[in-house]
Amino acid sequence: MKVEARAPTRVDLAGGTVDIWPLYLFHPGAQTVNFAIRRYATCEVTTRADRRIVLISQDQQVRETYESLMDLGLRASKLPLLRELVMFFEPRRGIKIKTASQVPAGAGLGGSSALNIALCGALARVTGKHYSRPQLLEIAKNAEAIVIRVPTGWQDYFPALYGGASAVHLDRDGVKREKLPLSxxxxxxxxxxxxxxxxxxxxxxxxxxxxxxxxxxxxxxxxxxxxxxxxxxxxxxxxxxxxxxxxxxxxxxxxxxxxxxxxxxxxxxxxxxxxxxxxxxxxxxxxxxxxxxxxxxxxxxxxxxxxxxxxxxxxxxxIPFSVSRAGLEVRSDGMGPFGEGR
Incomplete structure (x- = not known):
């Protein structure tokens, strides 16, 4: 079985950093404003006949092979986000994961969060686990915090999941996305x-x-x-x-x-x-x-x-760009190509 997923990166226009808990609680009415762009983080997850876990980052030119999920859990990795997510989704058979990004590392376009969302979508499909998009956001956000060892913000996950233009409202009763009907x-x-x-x-x-x-x-x-x-x-x-x-x-x-x-x-x-x-x-x-x-x-x-x-x-x-109307897209064997994101 082969599953491919992609998620758009984003441009933030206002309100960044305030989206980190608990900062926004000190500023009633806090929000962030951004739009998703058709510059994607992508991943491909393929099941294997054996129990090996193979992690490949095309951008970092890193390839790692582990004999099993237990072996992965016992060893350090140069691809800690991939490791953390594989350990969470617990595939019952071996898999190969290959990742790539259409934005430079450290570009400030939410590329790591977009890749995180794409990985969550693909791994959920491969393992047969059914999560809603809000649940995928929580999984991705918590995995990233574990990896970088500091609190993470909310805003980057919304354009990756939903696309389009957004105002992310950061309120005491929860964090909510408002779709902005912009041209x-x-x-x-x-x-x-x-x-x-x-x-x-x-x-x-x-x-x-x-x-x-x-x-x-x-x-x-x-x-x-x-x-x-x-x-x-x-x-x-x-x-x-x-x-x-x-x-x-x-x-x-x-x-x-x-x-x-x-x-x-x-x-x-x-x-x-x-x-x-x-x-x-x-x-x-x-x-x-x-x-x-x-x-x-x-x-x-x-x-x-x-x-x-x-x-x-x-x-x-x-960096040429256009706005991505679509967020996370996941396709399996036999499905047609991704849409145009418009």
Whole structure:
């Protein structure tokens, strides 16, 4: 039996890091705003006739073989997320897992969470275990926390599971996704995505900021209060298609985020944002936890090619994208190809 799965990555526009428990409980009305993109994390799970577990990461160029599930549990792995999920789903026969991603490692596009969701979907299908999408989210979130050994946020799992544009509401009675009815064509022509070539470590950056918040740093707490307010206003501006307000809020989110942790921006990121303004950039921010990775630029209509050309001249890697309407997709032997994600 062979099962393939894919899940889209995402671009976050406002409210990031506030989605880590329990930070959002200190900021009533906290939410994050993002949209899924057709840049996928993929996995292929094939059953074997023996009991061996084979783990393969095409991106990391790592291949590991274990004689059995028990052997996997007794040994360390260079692919700890794969190991953790296989141990959880407990396949009754041997399997081979092969993973790949269409975004660079450390890009800040939620690639690890998308891969996590794709793996959960494929392993659930292979093992015959029936979980709802909210249950898959819980499994993925808890597995990631075990692997990185610090608390994880909520927002990256929703675009991977459901696709489209989302406002993730972080409330005392639970975390809920609101599907935002936005014009994806408008998003695709107004935003530019660029990889700076400097991977970031979201676990470290988020943990440092979270510790400062929990320790009562008044500056960090004020910034998070502002970031929560900005996210709420961003949702309203997007729904109203008020691109002037979207621009101002994107810039404001970035300014507040830079004050939380000194390593969130870099000279190269600052230079890219400043140099592209004369070509059509209205505002920009780093995706994810910052410190490198990708930057999303909001540009004037019709200026996207000029901004992309300037970013390439500055040493950036422009990432073409479109919005993914679909989230997690899983297919088994005999099923047709994946849809277009639109």
């Amino acid at each position: 994806f064509a408008e998003i695709e022509k107004r935003f530019v995505l660029c990889y700076t070539g400097l991977p970031h470590n979201s676990a470290i950056n988020n943990w440092e900021v979270m510790k400062a918040h929990i320790d009562g740093d008044p500056r960090v707490r004020r910034n998070f209060g502002r970031i929560s307010t900005i996210a709420s206003q961003m949702r309203e501006a997007l729904l109203a298609r008020d691109w002037h307000d979207v621009s101002g809020l994107l810039a404001l989110d970035w300014e507040n985020r830079k004050h939380n942790f000194k390593g969130i921006s870099t000279p190269k990121i600052d230079r890219m944002i400043e140099r592209t303004k004369k070509h059509g950039t209205r505002a920009a921010k780093v995706c994810g936890a910052g410190g490198g990775g990708c930057v999303v630029f909001l540009v004037e209509p019709g200026t996207k090619p000029a901004v992309e050309a300037e970013l390439a001249r500055l040493g950036g890697e422009v």
